[in-house]
Amino acid sequence: MCSESVAVAKGGQAQEAGVSAGAGPGFMALLRTELLLAIRRRADIVNPLLFFVTVLAMMPLGIGPDPEMLARMAPGLIWVMALLATLLSQESLFRGDYEDGSLEQISLLPQPLYFAVLAKVAVHWLVTGLPLAVLSPLLGLMLNLPAAGYLPLVISLLLGTASLSLIGAVGAALTVALQRPGLLLALIIMPLYVPVLIFGTGTVQAALDGYAYSAQLAVLGAILAAAAALAPLAAAGAIRISLDH
């Protein structure tokens, strides 16, 4: 597939929609194009999931098969691995578009870059965060997670991975102009993931301890709302810096 034509098509399509009727249709057009592209690159969807499952299968080999200990560690392990899987898949979020020039085209559109970033992040979440959350009960089963933990695990992952995708987009945008950003991206983004990790595992832990976990979910929701409002702005600024490079 010729990358240049994709770039032009993407820019053109979004431009038509964006010029005619403000940000809304442009956003939908971008979302549709991005989703189509993401689904065509099947490896990008499957690899983070495989990583997630493989590394979690290593855990009992490293710390021992004791079911009780695994049950106690399961929420934390699953959450940390979900975080790593998201982080690893984030590196390529803007890379292709940066290299084939479509990022530059998108940045020249009359609609704000904010919506373009939001569309890309939404697609990233649809192809990584969502499958991770769907897959997590299976891993809970392997790690002997008690029954009370499944529902909060899935809900907290659904909310949390969306925040992770949004926050990570800032890092991906900051490092997109660099040659090998992998480790640097992890270094700059990990500390910003801390609140999501704490409240994500906190949700599951509270459920396991027999408490209500709606408060933790509410905090996760609040983090998601704040991240959705602010992170694309920061990422858009970062993209402009990177394009300037």
Place this chain on the structure above:
Amino acid sequence: MAWQWFHRLGSPRWFYQKSSAWLPWLGVASLLLLLIGCVWGLGFAPQDGKQGNSYRIIYIHVPAAFLALAGYYIMAICGAIGLIWKMKLSFVVMRAAAPIGAALTFISLFTGALWGKPTWGTYWVWDARITSMLILFFLYLGVMALSGAFSREQSGDKASALLALVGTVNIPIIYKSVDWWFTLHQPATLKLTQASTIDPSMFYPLITMIAGFYLFYAWVLTLHTRTMILQREWRTQWVRELLGQTAPGRP
């Protein structure tokens, strides 16, 4: 007209020339205060009833922690000023502040660990404040790594300024969440955060040390900024004259 000083402040050359007058004063004042504070705190402040003499570490631990946090905000504000007003000097100060802040965070972590051993019986506890400090340390390292990763200086400036700003928004959230996480996991027997009133005889040397650290920070930040200005502007005529005239062995 009123903004003239502001634009002049943006000129690295102007800052370099002006700051050479402040530098000795800052250096002497900070070293004097630090010396007085150390002697006072180590020798003359009374022993603590509960912790004995190990509490004397407070005289470097607390000021370093203060400045580690304040330093991050100073760095982020300088980055913001640079991004908004495209001020060259501001980015230089931001970059100079990163390693200084990281070093002070390291001091506060290290002294905290050494203080923990005789007090809690272990070097490292995942206490809310220690954990927050550790994350702050990582934030500093991230800014430093990112600013160094770009081949073009301006891109590194802007990118790390943006990262510092994102970090600033996150610091209160991180602190609150770590605090919450700690109360969740805190064993009932281990109470680390006790409200305690500090005696004036212990407090005055602490204030002296804090003031000394603030002046030291200002001094070192000025030194680093000046050196970085020279590094960045070494092709300009004024830097060449400045560096060249005292260079040995010039024909």
Place this chain on the structure above:
Amino acid sequence: MEFQFSSFAEFLAMNGHGPYVWVSYLVAAVVMIALAVAPLVIRRRLRREVAQELRLEEARRRAARERAEESRGAVATQ
């Protein structure tokens, strides 16, 4: 306000907490001195580099001048 320890050895020992206290102060001092000295080291290196650069330029200029004079001399003798 008086000195809290009866002897210097006691001051060093600090009731058994000596190592922790002294290592803390020592490490803090080392890091802070390094912070203060680092700009001087960088500046010295920079000064050397700039001096070298200036010397190089000077030499290049002189060589260019000599070459110009030589060619002028050559033209004159022709």
